[in-house]
Amino acid sequence: MNKTCWLLAAGVSCFVQLPVLAHEGVKDPAVLARMDSMKEIGKATKFLGAMAKGEARFDPLKARQSLALISDEARRTPELFAGANDDPKSKGDPAIWEDFADFRRKSKELERIAARSANELSVVDELSAALRDIGAACRACHEAYRKP
Secondary structure (H helix, E strand, O other): OOHHHHHHHHHHHHHHHHHHHHOOOOOOHHHHHHHHHHHHHHHHHHHHHHHHHOOOOOOHHHHHHHHHHHHHHHHHHHHHOOOOOOOOOOOEOOHHHHOHHHHHHHHHHHHHHHHHHHHHOOOHHHHHHHHHHHHHHHHHHHHHHEOO
């Protein structure tokens, strides 16, 4: 496995494991819905990462389905964050609502990348490239709008 795949795997692993702990004790249903959506994106990304690393058999159909799920959840993200609901367990930074247009653009970019990949994916090398782009889109949003 090459260095890029290892780095990708490490990033995906961190991205996926953190949300599980954050869900405990969340009281606000809107915040919980956001967290659940992010968890779905994380699970799909982890599944795709396993295929890209060769830990799971590459299945183009299942990969496209996971990419479509990421696209669908990214499409829903602005709607899920439309209200400035808060919860002590929330990782949403108030900056989201200060520049909601930029937050929406970042969500649309993830939606676009995942949808394009879902429509075009046929070989594992394309999956690795898609995951790099998805990771960059997630990072861009999280760096600007996710509390540490």
